[in-house]
Amino acid sequence: MKTATTSKKTRSRRSLSKTDRFTLSAFVGIPTLLQILLLWVPAVVTIVLSFTYWNGIRLTDIRWAGIQNYKTIFLNEPLFYEALKNNGVWLAFFVLVATPLGILLAYQVDRGIKGHAFYESIFYLPVVLSLAVIGIIWNFMLQPGGFVQGLMGLDIGNAISIWGNPDINTWVILGVASWRHIGYIMLLYLSGLKSVDPALKEAAAIDGATEWQIFRKIILPTMKPVNIIIVVITLIESLRAFDLVYIIYGSPTIFPLLNLLVFQNFAGQGLSMKGAAYAVILLVLCIVPIITYLRIVFKEDLK
Amino acid sequence: MATNKRYRDKQKRKDAFISIFIGFFAFIWIFPILWTVWTSLRPYNEIISYGIFSRPRSLNFDNYVNAVKEMQIAGYLLNSAIVTIPSVILTLFFGSLIAFVVTRYKFKFNLTILLLFTAGNMLPIVLTYIPVFWMFIWVGELFGNRNMFYNNYAGLILVHVAFQVGFAAFVLSSYMKTIPKEISESATIDGANVFRHYWNVILPLLRPALAALSVLMTTWIYNEFFWALVLMSDDSKRPITSALRRLQGQYVTDFNLLAAGAIIAALPTVILFFVLRKQFIAGLTLGSTKG
Numbered sequence: 001m002k003t004a005t006t007s008k009k010t011r012s013r014r015s016l017s018k019t020d021r022f023t024l025s026a027f028v029g030i031p032t033l034l035q036i037l038l039l040w041v042p043a044v045v046t047i048v049l050s051f052t053y054w055n056g057i058r059l060t061d062i063r064w065a066g067i068q069n070y071k072t073i074f075l076n077e078p079l080f081y082e083a084l085k086n087n088g089v090w091l092a093f094f095v096l097v098a099t100p101l102g103i104l105l106a107y108q109v110d111r112g113i114k115g116h117a118f119y120e121s122i123f124y125l126p127v128v129l130s131l132a133v134i135g136i137i138w139n140f141m142l143q144p145g146g147f148v149q150g151l152m153g154l155d156i157g158n159a160i161s162i163w164g165n166p167d168i169n170t171w172v173i174l175g176v177a178s179w180r181h182i183g184y185i186m187l188l189y190l191s192g193l194k195s196v197d198p199a200l201k202e203a204a205a206i207d208g209a210t211e212w213q214i215f216r217k218i219i220l221p222t223m224k225p226v227n228i229i230i231v232v233i234t235l236i237e238s239l240r241a242f243d244l245v246y247i248i249y250g251s252p253t254i255f256p257l258l259n260l261l262v263f264q265n266f267a268g269q270g271l272s273m274k275g276a277a278y279a280v281i282l283l284v285l286c287i288v289p290i291i292t293y294l295r296i297v298f299k300e301d302l303k
Numbered sequence: 304m305a306t307n308k309r310y311r312d313k314q315k316r317k318d319a320f321i322s323i324f325i326g327f328f329a330f331i332w333i334f335p336i337l338w339t340v341w342t343s344l345r346p347y348n349e350i351i352s353y354g355i356f357s358r359p360r361s362l363n364f365d366n367y368v369n370a371v372k373e374m375q376i377a378g379y380l381l382n383s384a385i386v387t388i389p390s391v392i393l394t395l396f397f398g399s400l401i402a403f404v405v406t407r408y409k410f411k412f413n414l415t416i417l418l419l420f421t422a423g424n425m426l427p428i429v430l431t432y433i434p435v436f437w438m439f440i441w442v443g444e445l446f447g448n449r450n451m452f453y454n455n456y457a458g459l460i461l462v463h464v465a466f467q468v469g470f471a472a473f474v475l476s477s478y479m480k481t482i483p484k485e486i487s488e489s490a491t492i493d494g495a496n497v498f499r500h501y502w503n504v505i506l507p508l509l510r511p512a513l514a515a516l517s518v519l520m521t522t523w524i525y526n527e528f529f530w531a532l533v534l535m536s537d538d539s540k541r542p543i544t545s546a547l548r549r550l551q552g553q554y555v556t557d558f559n560l561l562a563a564g565a566i567i568a569a570l571p572t573v574i575l576f577f578v579l580r581k582q583f584i585a586g587l588t589l590g591s592t593k594g
Contacts (some may be wrong), residue, residue, distance in 0.1 A: 021496040027501070028404050031397035038465035039423045042434035049433060058471050071356060105328075113322045113524040115465075121580065123328045125336065128524035128576045128583075129569050132547040137339045139551075140558060147338055179332070187584060204311050217518040240427055243528065247548060266533075277333055279430045290425045294418060297473070301414050 042258040043283075050276035056169060069277040081280075083256035087169060087285075090177070090257070091238035096193055097180040100236045102185025106213065109186070109191045120190070131180075135247035138176045138205065163248055177244055185230055192226035193219070235289040239282065258282045314584060343367070345460065350559065366563035374550055374564050379543035383525055383571075386542050390463040393519045396473025397464065402509075403501050406471075406479040407487050412462050417476060424469030435462060441465055454536045462530050467523065471516055478512040479505070515585040523571045523582070527592035543568045 027243065035232075050070070053063040073080050105123060109116050126134065141147050144159030150267035156161060163169055196219060204214050245294070252260035258278060265275030295302070339363075342350075342448055344362045401420060404415040439458050443451035452458030490504045527532075531545035538549060547568055554561045578581055 017496070021564065023497040024404060024408065027400040027497075028416065031401050031472070032419070034397070034465050035423055035463065035468060037422060037438075038435060038462060040419070042431035042438070043426060045434040046430050046432075070338075105325075108321050108325055111321065112320055113318050113325065115322075115326075118509045119325055121577070122333045125573070125576070126521050128572045130547075130572070132528055132544045132551075133525075133565045133569045136547065136551055136561060137335050140339055140342060140562060141335050143558075148357065155354075159588065161328055167498065179335075183332075190334075192586065202310065204351045205314075206307065236425065238523065242429075258425070259429055262432075265497075266429075266432055276433060279427065279432075282427045283430055286425070286427055290422060293425065294422060297421070298414070298418065301417075 013287060046276045046279055047283075049273045052273050054273055065273070069272055069274050070273070070281075072274060073277055079252060079256045079261060083252070083258050083261050086170070087239060087258050090174065090241055091172045091235065094178070094189065094234045094238045095231065098181045099185050099230060101178070102182040103189050103230075106186045106189035106193055107219070109218075110190060120187070123186055125183070126180045127183045127187070128273070129180075131243035132247055134176065134180060134246060138179075139248070141170065165253065166283060168252075171246060173248070173255060177196065177241065181234075185234070187227045188230055188233075189223070189226060194225050196222050225296065229293065232289045232293045232296075236286060236293075239286050239289075258285075316337050339562050340566060342559055343566050344558060347557050347559045350430070366559050367567065370560055370567060372565040373537075373560070374520050374554070376564060376567055378539065378545065379541065379546040380567075380571075382456075382540060382543035383547075386459050386463070386531070387524045388520055390524045391517055392466070393460065393464045394467045394471050394520055394524075397468045397518060398516075399506065399509055399513065400473040400501070401468070402475035402479050403505050406476050407484075407500075407505070416446070417472065420469040420472040424466065424473070428466065429504045432533060439534070453534060454540065458541070459530055459534050462534065463527065467520055471520070474516055475509060475512055478509065482508050511585070511591045514579075515582045517584045518575060521575060526574055 049062075051065055052068065055061055055067045055069075080123065086245040109119055109123075113119075129137075140145070142149070142162045144161070145151045146155075148162070149159050162172055199212055200218055206216055209217070238260060239258055242263070244253050244255055245260060246263065249255055252264050262275050262282065265278060267271075314446055333381070342355075344364070346361060346363075346365060349357070349360055354531050401416065422537070436453070439452035440449060443449045443453055452461065464558050486504060486508070487500065489502045495504065526544055528542075528545040528548070531542050532548075535541045535545070538546065547565065550564055551561060554564070
């Protein structure tokens with residue numbers, strides 16, 4: 001068996017003409033070059049830059065900073081800890097509330113109730129909207145004179161600032177973010193559920209299993225790969241959260257998130273490379289979920 | 304089979320109960336969108352004088368007409384098309400090339416390449432921002448045109464392709480693994496060179512996956528606004544998603560007009576979703592649940 005594949009391999013190798021080898025190199029080379037130049041080189045450069053002072057204009061102006069940028073962030077940057085907290089709350093909320101809700105929704109829609117395709121579309125609609133549009137839609141709902149405040153009986157004169165109120169804005173932002181996330185999770189889970197044999201569920205139910213038992217003992221174990229992927233996607237999405245809050249506030253002072261701090265320090269304070277250091281911190285936090293994901297999807301190839 | 308029937312009856316009752324629950328939930332879900340559409344059909348003055356919950360005295364598309372005129376929406380939509388269409392085509396083309404080589408030829412670097420591409424797609428995008436920004440400016444100055452990549456559609460397209468090609472390569476290569484190898488072998492025996500093997504044999508077979516991915520990619524790239532914000536300094540060159548942010552600030556008082564603008568901006572992806580719903584869902588699940 002082994003010799004057979006080796007000989008086949010050498011045969012196919014040898015049968016490649018000069019033109020073919022050239023074509024293959026171009027096929028792999030051009031996309032890889034683009035990927036390396038615009039993604040991997042910049043990523044490495046950012047990591048290096050995070051240990052420097054630089055205003056970004058002339059290369060000769062780069063000064064070595066050691067770990068000073070990180071020190072500043074860890075010791076003198078209260079916004080950093082607030083951002084960590086907000087990203088943490090975001091993550092916890094997504095993992096404990098939004099993602100399970102998406103799964104529950106998928107499980108219920110999968111029963112084949114009347115009009116399930118219609119419902120699926122509705123739940124999925126927010127996912128195809130851009131966050132810029134989502135920001136505008138929810139601003140309408142929540143702004144002074146908007147629907148929600150009108151419902152609460154607050155006219156423009158007595159209106160409150162929902163986005164500016166630190167007691168409630170976290171939950172409102174998480175709610176809006178979930179509006180999009182839940183549909184996404186539902187769809188991913190739904191496609192997995194379609195592969196579970198309905199006879200299994202039926203048999204268990206006839207034997208007297210409750211809905212919860214069926215879900216825990218039959219659905220969850222069969223869906224294991226999908227479960228892990230959904231958790232990983234949730235983790236990465238929570239860490240990368242940016243667009244929505246940026247659209248609503250434009251700056252990280254009211255609701256700081258790691259990604260917003262990167263953005264602000266790139267655009268604003270040129271002299272240190274604090275922005276780069278923030279980006280590296282974000283990368284470090286993302287690395288475990290990324291590696292977990294790669295290990296799952298390349299399980300067979302890595303063997 | 305009495306238990307079976309009892310089970311089915313019980314399920315039916317449960318289904319009816321759950322339908323009500325799901326229907327209620329779905330209404331809440333879609334309500335903000337419906338409300339925005341409703342608002343966009345009403346004149347601003349009417350809401351100011353009678354309140355937001357007032358009975359409509361006139362419903363028309365005036366806000367849409369004005370939005371198109373005042374906000375230069377057509378120009379921004381055109382920018383979106385100029386950026387999105389080439390980005391999607393290049394992403395799918397490059398992705399299919401990588402998928403073709405790593406699944407049809409046994410090179411040692413295959414897995415490394417595929418890992419490089421897939422991992423690249425998951426990096427936090429801000430990690431690359433500073434170097435890409437300066438690289439674009441420097442390369443432009445080297446060729447005597449500062450705006451060769453920076454503040455130019457070309458730069459934005461390249462960045463989108465570099466980021467999305469990883470996902471396309473990954474999805475297409477897992478799809479290619481389901482296409483029997485014999486097809487390739489017979490093509491090689493028939494004397495097809497590598498290019499013909501790719502173009503005439505593999506590409507037609509990839510069509511369903513390419514269709515699914517193109518819908519998904521169009522939505523993602525059309526909706527993306529971070530890069531357009533930082534790489535396009537001229538507002539008039541920005542795609543609609545990025546431009547909306549500025550318009551939001553400018554038209555903050557006339558929210559009926561803004562609502563109309565937002566609905567127009569959302570239309571392309573919403574229409575795409577409803578027309579090609581199957582492809583859309585297939586694209587998403589192809590990539591993320593292939594174990």
